[in-house]
Amino acid sequence: MATHDRRFDFDFIVIGSGFGGSVSAHRLTEKGYKVAVMEMGRRWTPSNLPHTSWSLHRWFWRPRLGLRGFFNMRFFRHVTIFHGCAVGGGSITYATTLLAPPEKVWQAGSWSGLADWKVEMPQYYTTASRMLGVSENRILGPADHLLRRAAQASGSGHTFYATNAGIFEPPEGQPGGQTCPDPFFGGEGPARTTCVGCGGCMMGCRFGAKNTLDLNYLYFAEKHGGVIFPETKVVDVRPLGGVNDGSAGYEVRTVKSTARIFRHPQRFTCRGVVFSASSLGTMELLFHLKEKGSLPDISRRLGKHVRTNSESLIGARMPGWPEDLSQGIAIGSGVYIDEHTHIEAVRYPRGSDTMGLLTTILTNGQPGLRRVGLWLWNVAVSLVRHPWRTVRVLQPWGWAREFVILLCMQPLDGQIQMRWQRPWFWPFRKFLVSHGRKVPTYIRRANQFAEQFAALTGGFPMSMLPEILFDVPGTAHCIGGCVIGDSPDHGVVDHRHRVYGYKNMYICDGSVVAANLGVNPSLTITALSERAMSFIPRAAETAWNDAPSPTTHGHAETAGAVERGGNHRSSRVLS
Ligand SMILES: Cc1cc2nc3c(=O)[nH]c(=O)nc-3n(C[C@H](O)[C@H](O)[C@H](O)COP(=O)(O)OP(=O)(O)OC[C@H]3O[C@@H](n4cnc5c(N)ncnc54)[C@H](O)[C@@H]3O)c2cc1C
């Protein structure tokens, strides 16, 4: 730490504490840097997490309305995006599914050829999996067994698998809820309690069994001297001393994110900045800073290649089902009903029934007014045929206990663009506005599967109301917008995540992902961030002169920094 330049408050400021931000904070403190993490969301512990989703003020994030939770929904014309907002970013609300994508993703998109990804990445996935405590789920609940039966009935039973999850589960046959000293990091980490299979992962784990980032990466970042500023929103980042490329350091301005009147503005200085505010958050901040002149040289590729998995939420409700379908972990298992269609069994914990307000009778058909008409017809027919049961499945109470959500994903490359514009309905300020072709909300094969699933149990197949009414899909997996590219003409960062146009500035979050992954993205964001951080030299060795170098396809800059037994080294080799 002797290397810290006292003219600056910190060596590095990390903006956001999700997967990319936590990796950055941990690896930078480990290398001897003085690091601050600015996080807009609150810090959560088992004692202040909500018991059910009816505690809207502790679940939902809309601070201006007094809602200070950890889960946010952002509505765009093309997609509704779900994301986390907390110390630990999306890890507080995520379902813990941690999957590596197929190798072919490294040959697609603007990162193709910029590194020997297939050779380099496995070691970073291994490190990420170790840090996030990935293991195969052993707690299969009633919803998982039903998924297996439905897959068998449709001829795809052989594809059933238990998910890889980041949860501290008890040994086979033993009950959960046992507390023991750190089981993951040789006693260096916090004490942990084993999973009780309550299905509550997406409401935040009140048992300390989910491997959230505050229990691994951020825990070590703080242990090594990193400082986390919760409820602190970054509103400005500009180069210091009139040196436009940032080589003289940066000024970072913040406000208190949860305050409605006294916003407590603060100013910090640092030598380097890591943007880790998620795909949406980093795009939003960079658009704002580019336009206001704080960072005018950010590439014009900002906002391009935003990807959402092609996703559809369907399901089945089984009134009077003898088992509690909320038991298990949030996403316990999955199946592949055909080569392109992947379905996971998802649940909320008992009592968290608010999502039931958004589910309705399953409706087939192409999007548009016809589908809305068909939906009204289906509801009317169902009310005539089974009046009591139809009312029963349309009201929310008991929803989590009786419902199995089927999350259907297809690896279709649905790309949209985000621009910084005044929307027609609110011309007073600029926002992110989506453009491009709509991602389809109706996946016929998935609807058929929901019908088979419901038939098996005597339940009702169900759809999501917004998908039918507005033809807008929802996704928790928004990536891209600041993608890796060989030059500022093709990306916002180079393959080492260095921002084009600036020195000692990096982006480590889902926004850099340059291809459709086809699987949940958090493990990849973690692995990519591990790789990006491995190139940064130790604090004692840095010249504070790190800038992107345009690379041409086929002449990739090779990875010189490889983690070997925790010893990070850096060399810059140009082939
Ligand atoms: C309900 C749900 C379930 C999910 N389940 C899974 C799953 O099972 N598996 C999986 O792989 N993925 C899952 N995801 C997706 C996963 O959460 C994200 O892909 C992941 O968190 C993205 O990581 P990130 O590093 O890009 O940013 P995030 O983890 O989103 O973190 C960004 C952080 O930056 C903060 N921030 C934003 N702007 C600012 C600012 N201006 N100043 C300060 N702080 C700021 C935000 O508050 C946030 O905490 C799920 C998401 C949701 C919502």
Ligand code: SF4
């Ligand atoms: S199932 Fe319950 S105990 Fe297990 S990790 Fe999820 S929230 Fe925690």
